[in-house]
Amino acid sequence: MEPAYSYEATLAASQRVNWRIEDIIGGDKQLDFTKPFLPETLARVEALGFLTADEKLALNQIRGHNYLYLFGLVEEFILPFVLDHARPQLHGDDYRARAFLQFASEEAKHIHLFKRFRAEFQDGFGTDCPVIGPPEEIARAVLSHHPLAVALVILHIEWMTQRHYLESIRDNRDLDPQFKSLLRHHWMEEAQHAKLDTLMVEALAASCSEAEIERAVEEYAQIGGLLDGGLQQQVAFDMDSFSQATGRVLTADEQDAFTTVQGQAMRWTFLGSGMTHENFLKTLEGLRPASRTQVETMAAAFC
Numbered sequence: 001m002e003p004a005y006s007y008e009a010t011l012a013a014s015q016r017v018n019w020r021i022e023d024i025i026g027g028d029k030q031l032d033f034t035k036p037f038l039p040e041t042l043a044r045v046e047a048l049g050f051l052t053a054d055e056k057l058a059l060n061q062i063r064g065h066n067y068l069y070l071f072g073l074v075e076e077f078i079l080p081f082v083l084d085h086a087r088p089q090l091h092g093d094d095y096r097a098r099a100f101l102q103f104a105s106e107e108a109k110h111i112h113l114f115k116r117f118r119a120e121f122q123d124g125f126g127t128d129c130p131v132i133g134p135p136e137e138i139a140r141a142v143l144s145h146h147p148l149a150v151a152l153v154i155l156h157i158e159w160m161t162q163r164h165y166l167e168s169i170r171d172n173r174d175l176d177p178q179f180k181s182l183l184r185h186h187w188m189e190e191a192q193h194a195k196l197d198t199l200m201v202e203a204l205a206a207s208c209s210e211a212e213i214e215r216a217v218e219e220y221a222q223i224g225g226l227l228d229g230g231l232q233q234q235v236a237f238d239m240d241s242f243s244q245a246t247g248r249v250l251t252a253d254e255q256d257a258f259t260t261v262q263g264q265a266m267r268w269t270f271l272g273s274g275m276t277h278e279n280f281l282k283t284l285e286g287l288r289p290a291s292r293t294q295v296e297t298m299a300a301a302f303c
């Protein structure tokens with residue numbers, strides 16, 4: 001089958017959209033804490049009807065903060081993985097080598113950007129918001145899996161980023177323009193990553209037996225389980241951050257509702273919306289039709 005994407009075209013596109021951190025954050029580009037950061041489809045704060053409008057806004061911003069932090073966290077395992085994938089063939093196709101190095105360099109830049117964002121958020125929001133980690137430890141656990149399993153997780157993340165931006169951020173006029181600008185710039189570069197990841201998955205799968213592909217998909221699900229554990233821990237942190245920031249003491253019932261609603265919101269944001277992305281499923285189907293069905297069935301719990 002002809003590959004759907006080319007290294008040359010992907011490299012050219014990434015060079016066209018490339019931006020500098022200094023041009024998109026800092027100076028007069030400040031977060032506006034009177035506005036929401038995340039679209040409601042991802043934040044799901046409205047379902048918590050017992051919160052006031054100000055409290056919902058604070059929770060939305062806490063979620064916006066962890067959204068970018070968690071992108072930085074997953075990029076800490078994407079970066080070494082892409083470098084490892086590129087390295088054995090640096091002397092082959094020049095466009096391939098350059099496209100993957102550009103991909104890695106962009107992820108290193110995104111990690112840096114999200115650290116800068118976190119520092120600015122902490123200054124402006126006024127409450128310290130704890131996060132899961134450390135990223136190196138999570139990266140070690142993820143990278144201990146079969147390379148095809150890791151590549152599938154990365155492909156899932158890249159398409160998920162595309163979906164979030166196109167479906168619920170691009171046309172949303174309520175969001176803080178500065179936060180939205182960070183999402184837009186991230187999305188612009190991630191569009192190429194989704195294509196390069198597709199090529200990476202196909203290359204890795206080409207040297208795998210059917211049984212190995214089956215095992216890699218099982219391991220993809222295990223990594224999803226590991227990440228889900230982290231997401232649920234993050235919800236507990238967010239509840240503390242929320243109370244700290246707003247002074248609101250939640251009753252036991254309200255805490256339960258918070259945990260359920262936000263737990264599922266995190267699942268949809270980082271797991272369900274990637275697992276059900278049509279392009280991700282198409283790639284899976286190309287590897288092994290039964291794997292597509294398997295992931296589609298699993299996804300129901302994360303939507």
Ligand SMILES: [Fe+2]
Pocket residue numbers: 075106107110186190
């Ligand atoms: Fe990124």
Ligand SMILES: [Fe+2]
Pocket residue numbers: 078107158189190193
């Ligand atoms: Fe990426």
